[in-house]
Amino acid sequence: MTSVSLKVVAAGVATTVQDLGRPGFAHLGVPRSGALDRPAAALANRLVGNSVDAAVLEVTLGGLALRTDAGCWVAVTGAAVPISVGGRPGAYAEAQWLPAGATLALGTPASGVRSYVAVAGGIAVDPVLGSRSTDTLSAIGPAPLVAGAVLPVGAGRSPVALDTPPRREADGLRLHPGPRPEWFATDALDRLCDGRWTVLPASDRVGLRLTGEPLVRREGELASEGMVLGAVQVPPDGRPVVFLADHPTTGGYPVVAVVDPADLWQCAQLRPGEAVSFRRGARA
Structure with missing residues (x-):
């Protein structure tokens, strides 16, 4: 199977790697971290056939652009943003194929703050204390993304089914x-x-x-x-x-x-x- 990596063309306002976090280390003074909008991150993973604990990218107010060196499945959830896949309009909350050499780009959301990008196989940076999450308070885990960074991707598979985003109402x-x-x-x-x-x-x-x-x-x-x-x-x-x-x-x-x-x-x-x-x- 061809290995996949993603090059960060633009990092946006603030983009971090997040999974389910690292609970169980509070006695060492280590926060749990993990995706802030866990349902959105879980949906993104389901859409590309990942397990729920696979690492995704948490994108604050859009602006992220990624170029792949090999074709891969990607999905964007959370705050709805304009999406470009290889220069063409992409779909929100759907698995879509990103061809080799193509760029996935996120615009700015009209509402909401954080979008989630999942890639089949998950972001395969080295785990720290059992998690790939970026901890912004303690600086544990991978550093926030910067332009030029290269992200390894794990072995993925084709999405197995469509998944309908649940209706979410912010009612307090x-x-x-x-x-x-x-x-x-x-x-x-x-x-x-x-x-x-x-x-x-x-x-x-x-x-x-x-x-x-x-x-x-x-x-x-x-x-x-x-x-x-x-x-x-x-x-x-x-x-x-x-x-x-x-x-x-x-x-x-x-x-x-x-x-x-x-x-x-x-x-x-x-x-x-x-x-x-x-x-x-x-x-x-």
Whole structure:
């Protein structure tokens, strides 16, 4: 079977390699990382016949261009972008053949933030601690893509079936109560759900940073304690931060709530200036 590699012609605003991440190393201070929009990454892999844990490219606000040295199957999901395959319009959320020497190019999405590019066989960079994910906080794993970089691709196979993208509606982030209610006013969770929150430009893979009417909390800091994915931490200024895949494993600010894991993909697609709404999740 012919080996395949991809040359990065243009890296875009920010493109990283991501798979399912490296959970289980929090005791070493290593975040889990992995794709922020996991359903979109999983769909891209299914479309090209990969296993769900194959590494893909997470592309922030488009601009990526890749040239292949051998023909391969590719698919683009997540934030919908204009797609060019060998100079011709390509299809979104469909497996498509990228001929040898041709270029796959992504434009800028009209909405959403992160698109996912899967190639049959997966991005085969060397794993670190069992994962090929780029950890932007700890600089573990492959470096973010730059023009001129060459990405090895694993042995792939032809797509076996079509897959219909599921209907996704961003209808608010469901919350479950956090572990430190004594650090907040008694109505803190209600105020979080009823408040008007806006995404700040400083948001990234570490956390979704929000602004709005500050939550009332006690002064000071907690002793450092473990943090989980989706934790809504509140620093002294009262403006919440939703911890995402590259979040620190510990923190000293109280957690008012935790976002339901099924809703975290929405955080991957929210742009600075967009509104965020919260609602209480169902009780277990």
